[in-house]
Amino acid sequence: MCLAMPVRISQLLPEEMAVVDMDGVSREVSVALIDAPQEGDYVILHVGYAIGKLDAEEAARTLALMDQLAAGEQA
Amino acid sequence: MKYVDEFRRGDIARGMAAQISRLVDPAREYRLMEFCGGHTHAIARYGLTGLLPDNIRLIHGPGCPVCVLPIGRVDSAIELALRPDVILCSYGDTLRVPASNKMSLYQARAKGADVRMVYSTNDALQIARDNPHKQVVFFAIGFETTTPPTALALIQARQEKLANFSVFCNHVLTPPAMRHLLAAGDAVQLDGFIGPSHVSTVIGSAPYAAVAEEFAKPVVIAGFEPLDVLQAVAMLVEQINQGRTEVETQFSRAVTHEGNQKARERVAQTMTLRDSFEWRGLGQVPHSALAIHPDFAEFDAELRFALPYRHVPDHKACECGAILRGQKQPQDCKVFGIVCTPDNPLGSCMVSSEGACAAHYHYGRFVQGATA
Numbered sequence: 022m023c024l025a026m027p028v029r030i031s032q033l034l035p036e037e038m039a040v041v042d043m044d045g046v047s048r049e050v051s052v053a054l055i056d057a058p059q060e061g062d063y064v065i066l067h068v069g070y071a072i073g074k075l076d077a078e079e080a081a082r083t084l085a086l087m088d089q090l091a092a093g094e095q096a
Numbered sequence: 097m098k099y100v101d102e103f104r105r106g107d108i109a110r111g112m113a114a115q116i117s118r119l120v121d122p123a124r125e126y127r128l129m130e131f132c133g134g135h136t137h138a139i140a141r142y143g144l145t146g147l148l149p150d151n152i153r154l155i156h157g158p159g160c161p162v163c164v165l166p167i168g169r170v171d172s173a174i175e176l177a178l179r180p181d182v183i184l185c186s187y188g189d190t191l192r193v194p195a196s197n198k199m200s201l202y203q204a205r206a207k208g209a210d211v212r213m214v215y216s217t218n219d220a221l222q223i224a225r226d227n228p229h230k231q232v233v234f235f236a237i238g239f240e241t242t243t244p245p246t247a248l249a250l251i252q253a254r255q256e257k258l259a260n261f262s263v264f265c266n267h268v269l270t271p272p273a274m275r276h277l278l279a280a281g282d283a284v285q286l287d288g289f290i291g292p293s294h295v296s297t298v299i300g301s302a303p304y305a306a307v308a309e310e311f312a313k314p315v316v317i318a319g320f321e322p323l324d325v326l327q328a329v330a331m332l333v334e335q336i337n338q339g340r341t342e343v344e345t346q347f348s349r350a351v352t353h354e355g356n357q358k359a360r361e362r363v364a365q366t367m368t369l370r371d372s373f374e375w376r377g378l379g380q381v382p383h384s385a386l387a388i389h390p391d392f393a394e395f396d397a398e399l400r401f402a403l404p405y406r407h408v409p410d411h412k413a414c415e416c417g418a419i420l421r422g423q424k425q426p427q428d429c430k431v432f433g434i435v436c437t438p439d440n441p442l443g444s445c446m447v448s449s450e451g452a453c454a455a456h457y458h459y460g461r462f463v464q465g466a467t468a
Contacts, residue, residue, distance in 0.1 A: 024134050024137075024294070024320065024450065025241065025294045025297075026097075026100065027097075027098070027099040027100065027350075029098070043097070044097050051216070051218065051248070054244050054245075054248065054356065054358055054359045054362070055358065056358055063098070065294060065297055065350050068187065068215065068217070068238075068241075068242055068245050069216025069217070069218055069219075069245065070216065070244065070245045070248070072241060072244065072294065072297055072298055072356060072359060073297035073298070073350050073351075073355075074350070075099060075349050075350050076348070076349050076350070079348045079349040079350075080099055080102075080349040082348070083324075083346070083348060083349055084102055084103075086327065087103075087108055087112060087323050087327055088108065090111070090115050090327060090330055091107070091108045091109075091110075091111025091112045091114075091115065093111070093114070093115050093118070
């Protein structure tokens with residue numbers, strides 16, 4: 022129920038709607054719950070609504086920390 | 097898929113697990129509760145328990161909204177659905193939850209009730225627009241993730257003056273349930289929480305500070321991918337080793353301290369805190385759920401249809417309650433996998449794919465059989 026997935030906004034539509042791309046599958050969703058959605062943004066999609074933006078820099082930082090942990094370095 | 101596959105890499109997972117084995121103090125046990133069903137599902141699906149050292153015990157929590165919905169609430173939804181003037185809309189999992197008299201919403205549909213599975217609250221609004229001579233009720237359940245879309249539907253219904261639309265509101269809140277678990281007299285012994293990720297995208301990490309402080313338990317908010325869970329375990333082990341009890345965010349790519357303010361404002365505008373709400377397994381939990389705000393009373397199905405709440409005890413053989421409290425595991429239930437299966441669930445934990453019993457049925461029982 023609470024599972025959501027990261028998707029990329031490929032096109033903004035009127036009335037706070039947008040087309041998102043999920044591995045080549047397009048779907049119309051609502052972006053009414055997020056501030057200033059932009060084409061190219063990654064958002065967390067849940068029950069047809071984008072509920073938050075995904076921060077690409079933070080994602081990269083998390084992956085770097087995971088690499089460090091896996092390599093046994095001090096994070 | 098971007099931002100998914102990178103967090104599922106097996107080589108990194110094995111390296112992280114090895115490092116966690118080096119971090120743990122072999123002289124103690126680390127009892128960590130994953131609150132969310134999404135974590136339970138990831139742990140079972142990716143076999144994370146088998147990667148971790150034996151003294152890390154992962155305990156399932158009550159964080160699956162389908163699982164914690166009490167039978168009395170499903171009975172009310174079925175009662176509504178059986179009315180000839182009503183179209184009842186809900187998310188898919190809810191339709192399979194067993195209620196009284198061996199009924200579920202699916203079975204109500206087989207008896208002629210107009211029950212529609214919707215993907216989004218927008219679908220429910222469209223059904224109301226398309227069926228002006230029917231009462232369309234959205235059976236709203238879920239934690240803080242599904243609540244903002246319900247709020248927007250209420251706002252939209254008012255803008256459009258959709259007189260035939262209403263919401264049967266059963267939205268529940270995460271932090272009060274955590275507090276309730278920790279405060280219970282027969283509380284399971286816990287050393288920390290793997291905190292909800294998508295819920296926290298909406299409410300932020302701030303609301304867990306009180307839990308961490310008051311009960312001196314660390315909380316690490318973690319994403320739902322396997323590497324996210326492993327990193328959160330490592331962060332919790334470090335906190336426990338150092339005697340810290342802080343709220344930390346592993347899922348920093350989507351969770352901020354304050355959360356999604358726009359979403360929170362819509363919820364505050366349309367819904368209000370209930371004094372108390374029954375959860376399956378936890379009983380009455382104070383200030384743990386939302387009702388429709390009096391300003392939106394015209395869209396409140398509980399008022400429109402005068403729905404009284406009746407407590408209904410769980411099936412005697414079903415251990416969902418104890419499993420949701422973290423006191424028992426699915427394999428401790430004598431009907432697990434025999435009378436109660438995903439195709440024919442007796443209890444709610446077997447219904448949703450994020451339920452502890454369904455996760456163990458699909459992914460865990462073969463491992464258990466191999467090691468038994």
